[in-house]
Amino acid sequence: MVELLVKRQANYINPDPGKHKRSVYERGDIVVAMPDGWGWGKEEHPMTSTESPTPFFIVKIPGVTVKEAQKYLQPEVDDTNPTIVLSRRLWRINIDDVPSGIKKTILDTGEVTLEFAQIKNFIHNKQTGINER
Amino acid sequence: MTTTRIRTVKATLGDYSSLAGWEAGEQGDLPTLDEIRKAECYNFADANDVAFSGWETDSTRYIWVFVPLAERHDGTSRDVGGTGYQISSGSSVGTIRPVEDYVVLEGLNIKNTTIDAAINWTSGTFTASTNSHTLLNCIIQNANTASTKYTLNASISNLIITLENCIVYGGTRSIDCRNATTVTINNCTFWRHTDQIGIIADTELTCKNTYAGKSSGTNEDFWTGGAAPSGNNNASSDTSAATDYTATQTSESGSANFINVTAGSENFGLKSDATIIGDGAAGITTYDILGTTRDVSAPDIGAFEYVAAGGGRTTKNTDAFPLGDRYGMSFGFRTH
Numbered sequence: 417m418v419e420l421l422v423k424r425q426a427n428y429i430n431p432d433p434g435k436h437k438r439s440v441y442e443r444g445d446i447v448v449a450m451p452d453g454w455g456w457g458k459e460e461h462p463m464t465s466t467e468s469p470t471p472f473f474i475v476k477i478p479g480v481t482v483k484e485a486q487k488y489l490q491p492e493v494d495d496t497n498p499t500i501v502l503s504r505r506l507w508r509i510n511i512d513d514v515p516s517g518i519k520k521t522i523l524d525t526g527e528v529t530l531e532f533a534q535i536k537n538f539i540h541n542k543q544t545g546i547n548e549r
Numbered sequence: 550m551t552t553t554r555i556r557t558v559k560a561t562l563g564d565y566s567s568l569a570g571w572e573a574g575e576q577g578d579l580p581t582l583d584e585i586r587k588a589e590c591y592n593f594a595d596a597n598d599v600a601f602s603g604w605e606t607d608s609t610r611y612i613w614v615f616v617p618l619a620e621r622h623d624g625t626s627r628d629v630g631g632t633g634y635q636i637s638s639g640s641s642v643g644t645i646r647p648v649e650d651y652v653v654l655e656g657l658n659i660k661n662t663t664i665d666a667a668i669n670w671t672s673g674t675f676t677a678s679t680n681s682h683t684l685l686n687c688i689i690q691n692a693n694t695a696s697t698k699y700t701l702n703a704s705i706s707n708l709i710i711t712l713e714n715c716i717v718y719g720g721t722r723s724i725d726c727r728n729a730t731t732v733t734i735n736n737c738t739f740w741r742h743t744d745q746i747g748i749i750a751d752t753e754l755t756c757k758n759t760y761a762g763k764s765s766g767t768n769e770d771f772w773t774g775g776a777a778p779s780g781n782n783n784a785s786s787d788t789s790a791a792t793d794y795t796a797t798q799t800s801e802s803g804s805a806n807f808i809n810v811t812a813g814s815e816n817f818g819l820k821s822d823a824t825i826i827g828d829g830a831a832g833i834t835t836y837d838i839l840g841t842t843r844d845v846s847a848p849d850i851g852a853f854e855y856v857a858a859g860g861g862r863t864t865k866n867t868d869a870f871p872l873g874d875r876y877g878m879s880f881g882f883r884t885h
Contacts, residue, residue, distance in 0.1 A: 427576045430603065439603030439648065440576060447573040448597050450566070457565040459556060459574050471574045501672065504603065 417452035418485040420475045421460055422509055427471065437503055444508035444540075447472070449485035462526025474527035475509065477535060492542050503542060510538045510547075551609055553585040558634075560593035568614065568636055569597040576603050579610035587613040590634040590657065592620040594627060598638035599645055600672070606651040608681065616656030624716075624839050624853065625816050626688050627658050633688075635660060643669025643702065650680035658688045664696035664721050668703075670729075675707040677730070682710040686838045686852075691719035693812040695743035704728040712737050714838040714852045716817050723761065725749040727775065734759050734780075736834045736843075738817045738851040739770070740803060740810060746772050747785075754778035756794065758829035760851040762786030762803045764810065782830040784850045798828050798850065806851075818853050825850040 423445040430436035462470040488507040494500035521528045539548035557563040558571050565571040571588045601612050622633030635658040638644045643666040645659055661667045667689045691700045700717050701724040708729035717723050718740040726732040734756040739747050744766025757780045761770035770785035773792040783790045784798035791797045803810035806823040819826055829848040837854035849855055
């Protein structure tokens with residue numbers, strides 16, 4: 417099982433819109449992928465974070481390995497020049513589109529365990545506009 | 550008044566469990582917040598690469614990644630000594646990518662498991678004359694595989710970097726900083742396990758009390774193909790230190806000077822009979838990579854100051870380390 421640290425919202429709005437898009441983590445961006453049972457830090461888990469609003473939530477997906485989840489950590493890069501980063505992550509989890517029950521679990525507990533089949537339709541490729549299959 | 554916001558990065562029971570998590574959680578406009586943001590990293594292996602990107606920084610409000618002395622490497626890589634905070638990845642774009650203008654890295658072991666860069670600045674856009682990247686007491690390494698890539702890739706316009714008491718080794722070229730604006734390398738040790746060029750620099754580099762060497766071969770330790778850098782009291786395993794620098798030592802082999810230069814067992818502490826002991830210029834650095842006070846009049850070349858058996862070490866309190874005085878960056882008060 418993999419555990420994903422997912423950004424709940426951007427920390428701030430950078431005054432430079434281009435820089436903001438390119439480099440500030442946005443809502444739904446997946447920051448790191450860790451193995452099952454990972455000991456998340458106090459500020460990483462919404463139930464222990466001292467920040468308000470809390471910066472992250474955690475999605476646990478049985479049947480997906482850390483290695484398989486690495487693809488969600490890739491930056492969005494320019495098709496014609498891969499050295500140009502367009503945003504911190506190519507993929508995001510569309511939190512606002514998930515079923516209300518799942519969203520409530522996330523809000524109530526800061527984490528949710530979902531089968532890949534349950535979450536894949538909400539893992540969104542920013543470049544293609546297509547959700548994970 | 551500027552405050553320092555400290556958050557720990559630990560394997561368990563810290564504020565964050567990876568530096569990448571810290572970077573995502575702490576990302577902010579530091580001048581507006583009037584904060585230095587400091588990651589205090591503890592003794593563990595962190596397997597996530599990180600870009601410091603999407604922040605606003607200035608000379609008094611900056612990103613500071615720090616390993617306390619008790620949690621730090623013992624002068625060798627975590628792979629060898631088994632201790633210290635190590636950040637390691639196989640990222641093709643670099644394990645650490647400092648993209649913002651003001652970043653300090655202190656006491657880390659930074660590793661790329663492949664031939665790619667341990668630290669890569671080249672995806673950044675740096676503000677002319679107003680940026681500073683400082684690496685202190687770090688061990689920086691990549692794979693022991695021959696390649697013309699770089700352990701440190703710093704060839705990007707406007708970049709200003711300082712390396713002090715750092716050890717850099719691997720199978721690739723050590724550093725390229727030719728397009729940077731100002732590069733200062735003091736008391737560092739560079740080693741290649743393969744026959745690759747070491748330090749590739751032009752006039753942007755001032756290099757002092759630094760050793761560059763390789764196991765064997767003909768590629769230069771200090772590349773002499775470009776416009777001449779400046780500096781003095783450097784040493785090389787070949788004769789290249791003598792071309793651009795004054796008061797140099799040449800033909801100083803690694804095996805004669807260092808405790809162990811074997812791949813996988815690297816220890817760049819000085820042997821008791823090392824011939825680069827006492828060959829450094831005075832007044833360049835006050836302490837060595839482990840915090841040992843350097844000889845005031847005749848310090849050693851490289852990251853280590855030799856300590857005779859039973860001589861003990863005089864270590865500094867790095868929390869009081871006057872970074873601001875030395876690098877144009879200032880300290881504030883800590884909050885937590």
